[in-house]
Amino acid sequence: MSDLGALLQIASAAVDRASSLVSRMAVGEVRPKGDRDMVSDIDLAVEQDLRDFLSRETPELGFLGEEQGSVKPARQLTWALDPVDGTANLVNGIPLCAVSLGLVSGESPVLGVIDLPFLGQRFKAAQGLGAHADKQRLTPSTRDELSKAVIAIGDYAVGAHAQKRNELRFAITQLLAERALRVRMLGSAAIDLAWVASGRLDGSIALSNHPWDMAAGTAIAREAGALVLDADGQNHDLLSAATIAVAPGLRQPLLQLLADARKQVAE
Template sequence: MTDLRSLLGVACAALDQASALVTDMAVGAVQAKGDRDMVSEIDFAVEDRVRTFLQKETPEIGFLGEESGGVGAGGALTWALDPVDGTANLVNGIPLCGVSLGLIADNRSVLGVIDLPFLGQRYRAAEGHGAYCGDDRIRPRVTTALNEAIVAIGDYAVGERAQERNARRLALTACLAESVLRVRMFGSAAVDLVWVASGKVDCSIALSNHPWDMAAGVAIAREAGAVVMDVDGSPHDVMSAATIAATPALRRPLMEMLATL
């Protein structure tokens, strides 16, 4: 049986090192990854440091990083790392960015640690052990109606087929604008998900699902008590097309709204 409590300690130790790099290093050179996409020296440094640490501490667990790809990924257990979730925010001096490290077991997120170093916040959870920010247990809000809900949405698409992919995102934005209290775009999936988990926003909707972006936040939101699902309402896993996290009472109205897109 996997000892998630022990592995949560390993993940926290890895993010101690990662957070120190993010706050201590200069951003350095920024390289283009494609159309309106970028990677910084901090991204590479954090991923290298965390990968090296995890391969030493947990050599039996695979690793998948946004920048370097996979090493032994796809097995029963895989670490999934976004070294800087919100790089565009980071390089432009916007503090809404974080390091996101999740653990995937059989295609399902079971553990996550997210550090928001410029906000001084550390979120963590392991399945069956609760979700926390620092020492405080976190839970979603109890909002019951969409017109009372603050909803965070993922970034619009860039790169290949951006116009096609954004048609649905723009339709979603228009639908939300007519239905919810406020729409927010923070520029970081990690921020979106932990803020649902801790009751700062009522829902986050991302029409995407990269494991390095979502694994940690999904585990934290689910363990906090949020419902985390695909766009069709099925339980979220690494094969889902979208990542939707919400306070449970909003599940039905969200599904009704999304069905109209």
């Protein structure tokens, strides 16, 4: 594998560029992108800038962006970018959004940089090199009781068959309301994963798994010591159906909650 330390420096420089654009650009035109989804001028500008930058700095690597798709997708190492994770928050003046840049080897994320431009927070990690926010090493929560835990959930489904797809999400929300200390929906998978890595959240549940959303946060959370799993408890990779990040002590109670939610929907 290529030198992950050097690639982490390149990724950090790329995210510096992206964060600067997000902070100083006007949102501009907001275009619809499917049912109740959107893309802004900022999303497009950031993705184009980082696509150009990374093609110059790492021409041998592939690139996958949320807005414009992939180039050289068959390469062993591929960048995965969400230029603005939380666009709906951004366009409504809610500061919970992130630039998320991951690096994927095969089916596994190995590096990630997540920046929260309006909160002044930066999270980064590479496999074997630790996970950090600035110079502080990240460690997940040590909680082991769901009744004392703060758990984030991903957005509800929209688009085709949303009503059916949301049945399990609603069941999970109900059980969390009954068992967890608090439930949060932040509107950014990157923030959910970074905050699990740093112990701000005790777990996060997303019944989705797009590489641009999850690659960076998965790499950071794992390197910090959190678990990132599929909904059945298997190790998470790019083929997983869900992305469950959790402090190690909460693995069993959170997986039991998911199993109970599936049973509830099936009845």
